[in-house]
Amino acid sequence: MENVPGGTGFPLLAQRITVNPDYEAFIFRKFDRLSARNLLHLESRLVYLEYKLDQADKQAALGSDNETRRSIRAWEAFEQNSKDETRPEHDRMKMVEEVSERLKEYHETEHINENHVTWVTTTISTVVAAILLLGAIVLLRLLDQDNAQLGMIALFTVLFAGSVAVLTNARRTEIFAATAAYAAVLVVFVSSPSSNHEMGNCTCEVSIH
Template sequence: MNSRYHEDDGQQPMHGFPRVAYKIAHDADRTGTIYRRFDRLASRNLLLLEAEIAELEGRQAEYDYEDRDRPNHPRVQESRSDWKTFEELANGAKQPNEVERMELAMTIRGKLREYHEALAAHQFLLNLERPAETTVKGMRDWFEARNTRFGRPQLWGRSEDRFRDVDDLVALRVPANQDRLSLFVLNNFGVFFKTRSSDGHTAEISERSVANAVALLSSLLSAAVLFGSMVSMCFVRNVYAVLGMVGGWTVLFAGCIGFLTNAKRDQIFAATAAYAAVLVVFVSGTFGGVPGAGGTATNCNCTQTS
């Protein structure tokens, strides 16, 4: 039997866990690292731990009532205020009651640690980003493909349904740009960014290509909103119409920032204020800030005359 480790020879691993692991590990963008959170089981486990600790809490309260209402050995009373005495009485087995109380204290310590670690882990998973819909669809189509030699999904048994509940999935890595514009390009024009995957049989969408396309589109859109507003106002002579156009272009800019990006509210306010300030400076420089006779401005020249 040859037990030597073979490097990747370019061939696909066998069906099952080896092939699924190979698919996830050789994803170029690492966005295929999608796993189940098991929300229902995690919630139930937290509830069971909570109930178990609640019982321990009740037992601790009973011990406290017993120690308060009955006379004890003087050192036992001392052990309620001094850990060293408590440890000596419990470890020496001189006081059976102290042994029980020490065992309870150690049990509570371990269960609380387990409970808090489970809470922190579940909170961390809940705060992770959801996988992109296109990534889930691509992985599901590959996972559930029926053209394998067995005519079944890549994994069998209960694992056949691992992609069925999208809300129970978590991605260890999601594309860096998950704004609405990126998702729009990904969902509607993803076919233009497909590349051959590592298995040589399926196609993947290149995250880098999508990011570059979205960056170019964002630059063109921002330039169009800025210079388009300036050019359009050069053809309007009525100062009130110009003010209305300033407001309209500002609203359009704020809408683009709010709906096409993941900018926060303070960032939207700052960007909109800066954009409005640019338009105000342009209008004041072009029209001199003074309307002409009859509420109209003088001839529109994009250079200020002396």
């Protein structure tokens, strides 16, 4: 391990985090609550800027200055007049530029949060799918009575249909097809072991002459 200048505090901690080639120690807080609060602040700021910009546009449209009215219809006039600090277009241009910056920041933050939500949803969907399939197989394997097996198949089929409807964007026809395929797998699983079980319990008489 190489020595880090000022090898204490953050420099030393950063070195120890990166010493593993697999970066297994790269575990950091996501600050979900602060991210949500930051989004709320950005949203509120954008609402306020939208209101101010609308009021400025209305004032320009009702004004008596032809050049000001032209600036709300032609970008060239708006851009040219905004260079004059004494004209109202100057303040409106500053608002437009701030709206652009805040919108970019807002969408970038929102995109990061959406990626996190997508990862969580995918993980939950994978776990639920495994539980519904493996759990149903294990329970059906333990049950011997036909009525109990049919009831368990019905229960897991309803749970599967509900999970597909909630955790995915599948259409009704897709939900129906997936549920039918899931139920068919369980029915086949139940029917196959029973036939094998009967074959295993059959007795054969061997006559020796």
